Amino acid sequence: MKQLLVVVAALLGLAIAADGAVLYSQNCAGCHGANGQGIPGVFPPLSGNPRIQDEAYVVKAIRQGISGPLEVGGQTYNGVMPAMPQISESDARAIAAYTRGLGGTPAAAPEPTPIPTDPALAARGKALFLGQARFQNGGAPCMACHTAGNFGPMGGGSLGRDLTDLHTRLGAAGIQGVLTSIAFPVMRESYKGHPLTPEEIAALTAFFAQTAGKPGNTASMDAARMLFAGLVGLLVLFGAMYLYWNNRRLGLAERIRTSSRRSA
Template sequence: MEIMPMHVTSGLHFRTKITRNEFIFSLIGFIWLVCLPQASFSAAPSPENGEKVYQAYCIGCHQIGNRLPSGPDLKGINSRRDSSWLVRWIVEPDKMLAEGDPIATQLKQEYNNIPMPNFGLSEAQAKDILAYIAAKSSGEMPAKPVTKPQASILPTQTSENGKEIYQKICSACHTIGGGKKVGPDLKGVTSRREPSWLVRWIQEPDKMLAEGDPHATQLKQEHGNFPMPNYGLSEEQAKGLIAFIAAESGGELPPSVTTQGETKPEEQTASVAEPAAPAGDFAIGKALFEGQKPFEKGGPACISCHTTSDVGGLGGGTLGPDLTKVNSRFGGITPALVNVSFPTMRGVFSKKKLLGDEATHLTAYFAETNSKDEKPSQNFTISLISIIGFILLYILTHLIWRKRLTGVRIPLVGR
């Protein structure tokens, strides 16, 4: 039998020419079907949508064509930074800072160590923002006419000016009645803080933090250590802003905040108004805090990380701050419980949010503990108990085991 030599070929082998052509056309068609949806249905970045997102989140710290103390001028940023870097910086600035990205770190250091907040924006929103900045930088975005606020909402010229300042500077980090964002909800703040404190806090927050003002320091600690930027506002602008917040909150303008003149000395020393008594039940709030009553959605009990002076024994947890006076510290804690903004709590309660009634009951509990003094630190007591316990355990072990070899040693010595 004759053996035919084998011919080895590489690649695909087709018996006929028509089969090869069919394969090539099929391959081209497959690639076309895969790529066509990407090319046809992937929406291009929208400068119009980017403007809306920019106005909602960026304008408080940035401008396009002007530099603010809190953030760099964004004009032409698209040509100075790689687009992929910019998109990621907008989407997850906290991660980039944690990773030690050199540009991110340098930006933070240059702007008073104010970190870029993570607003939870998507990649598409980031690209829209960059499209808007590019269009605005090149002058392609038409300027929109500024509409005057309605007089029925803003009864005075002072609050009208305040609205403009609020929308340009404050709205990126604050709301008035819409819950917390990066900073606290400002609804009713004019009745919880004395006017002279508010005016100075708006004008020179950096100095108040440097001086160790307790309210200023606590606000920074409770909001991700984001310091309040100094925007260089005048006293008149600060008073206008306070007037607008008071009008939007539905309250009356504090008498010491006027469009002319200085704050009266006797009003500067006035005590801070206490928040209104909550409608919740103290007993239920205490049970929720101590874990005797579980939260409806399964969140951990407050006592796991916090304590109050109402808790007996060694107290509650020490991972978080003492909450004895948290209600007066924030002028009412309900909004912070419903819309959690504290970084650690946000991670724990993001999928296990508190119900409105639970927040109200907890507020009633904190309102009651507010009259008590905060507990001194228990760290020394716990350490002392641990040391004493170790010594007692050592002595007890020695007493129990010191004669265990006596029965062996005596016969050996006798030999």
């Protein structure tokens, strides 16, 4: 009987680990790497990280998020891991069980997918960012929420962070990881069912490499955008008022003429 319980427990542990591996691949691997190796200076490694042995800590980090600074392996990380409340506690525990098996010597970080310095690729990424070219799976253009570089008075979206320095902060591997396995709640919902293709990710990465080190939108540019939007709104308002009063004046004149004809 005791041996049977041991076998059942082992099989249950293997099932949980398998589920955890799938959940990890879907929700964590994009930033922390397929083997938990992380991205140096960007995302901390999980392999060889002693905190991973604390299930409660891992579950809390997954469901409530973490903000830096955080020191792992003698290196300080000062980013933000977004909360993922959509992951149930049982699934978070399965991920925790899987990541505990990543202990030991940290795995070497793989080389990022090389991004050609072809200007045409960066131009393709810019077109995708601005919405001038459609994403293959129908995702929203990045400019709906973000800006990157300086696109003139209309700039870009202000809902999300300015991504001008994204390549400087994350590097090619970090950008590829974030866009492959999207963890940020708003962005994840926006691209749910509309994943980016590897080719699109490569093009966007090349575009962000091109914007690195260039000036982004300044406060004066943001003010100019607001002023421009205000002027457009005023023109639309005055145009509507003109049409309304002009039609009303013509209607009044017609009524006077009709009344005069009847009196005659």
